[in-house]
Amino acid sequence: AQSVTQLGSHVSVSEGALVLLRCNYSSSVPPYLFWYVQYPNQGLQLLLKYTTGATLVKGINGFEAEFKKSETSFHLTKPSAHMSDAAEYFCAVTYTGRRALTFGSGTRLQVQP
Amino acid sequence: KAGVTQTPRYLIKTRGQQVTLSCSPISGHRSVSWYQQTPGQGLQFLFEYFSETQRNKGNFPGRFSGRQFSNSRSEMNVSTLELGDSALYLCASSDGANPWDTQYFGPGTRLTVL
Numbered sequence: 001a002q003s004v005t006q007l008g009s010h011v012s013v014s015e016g017a018l019v020l021l022r023c024n025y026s027s028s029v030p031p032y033l034f035w036y037v038q039y040p041n042q043g044l045q046l047l048l049k050y051t052t053g054a055t056l057v058k059g060i061n062g063f064e065a066e067f068k069k070s071e072t073s074f075h076l077t078k079p080s081a082h083m084s085d086a087a088e089y090f091c092a093v094t095y096t097g098r099r100a101l102t103f104g105s106g107t108r109l110q111v112q113p
Numbered sequence: 114k115a116g117v118t119q120t121p122r123y124l125i126k127t128r129g130q131q132v133t134l135s136c137s138p139i140s141g142h143r144s145v146s147w148y149q150q151t152p153g154q155g156l157q158f159l160f161e162y163f164s165e166t167q168r169n170k171g172n173f174p175g176r177f178s179g180r181q182f183s184n185s186r187s188e189m190n191v192s193t194l195e196l197g198d199s200a201l202y203l204c205a206s207s208d209g210a211n212p213w214d215t216q217y218f219g220p221g222t223r224l225t226v227l
Contacts, residue, residue, distance in 0.1 A: 032212050032213045036218075041220070042220055042221075043117070043203055043205075043218035043219050043220045043221050044203065044205075044218040045218070046215050046216075046217070049213070049215065051213040090156065092156075094212045094213075095212060096212055097212070098169070098212055099144070099146065099161050099168065099169050099210070099212055100146070100158035100161065100169050100171060101146075101148075101156075101158065101216065102158075103155060103156035103157075104155075105155050106155065106156075
C-alpha cells in the first residue's frame with residue numbers, strides 16, 4: 001500500500017528565508033507525486049506535480065520540488081518565503097491504475113515578518 | 114473558465130438526518146472525485162465518478178453514496194448522520210481519467226453534525 005509522510009506538522013520561517021517542506025512516499029510502483037496548498041476556508045490548489053521525465057519540477061509562486069527515487073522523497077522548496085506563503089501544504093501520491101490521491105497529514109507553514 | 118463550485122458551503126445537521134452535497138465541475142471536465150477532510154483523519158478519498166459511472170470507491174461505509182449526472186455535476190449523500198461525519202467535504206474535477214491528470218478542487222462544504 002502506498003503512503004505519504006510529511007515530516008513536521010508545523011514549520012516556521014522568517015520572511016525571505018528558504019522554505020523546505022519534507023515529503024517521503026512509499027510506493028511499490030512508480031509514483032505520481034503532487035504538492036497542494038490550502039489557504040484558510042478554501043479548497044486545495046495544485047502547486048506542482050511530478051509524472052515522468054525531469055526530476056526537478058517547477059511550480060507556481062516560485063515553488064519547486066525534486067523527485068529523488070533513491071530517497072523516496074519529493075521535498076518542496078522555495079528560495080525566499082513571502083508572507084502570502086503562510087498556508088497548509090499537502091503532499092499526495094498516486095500511481096498507474098489508481099485515480100485516488102493519498103495525502104500526507106499536511107504541514108502548516110508560518111512566515112514571520 | 115469558472116472553477117469547481119460546491120453548494121452549500123456550510124451545513125448544520127443533527128444526528129440521524131441525511132444530507133446531500135452538490136458539486137459542479139469545471140466546464141468540460143468529466144471526472145469528479147470526493148474527499149473528506151477532518152483534523153483527525155486528514156484527507157481521505159471517498160469516490161470518483163467518470164461519465165456517470167463510479168470508478169473508484171474509498172473505504173467508507175455504505176451510508177456514503179454518490180452519483181453523477183449527464184452534465185457531469187455530482188452529488189454525494191450521507192444517510193443516518195453521525196457526529197464523526199462532521200468534516201469538510203471537497204470535490205475535485207479533472208478533464209481526464211489518468212492518475213497524473215490534475216484534480217482541481219472546489220472550496221468545500223463544511224458539514225457540522227450536532
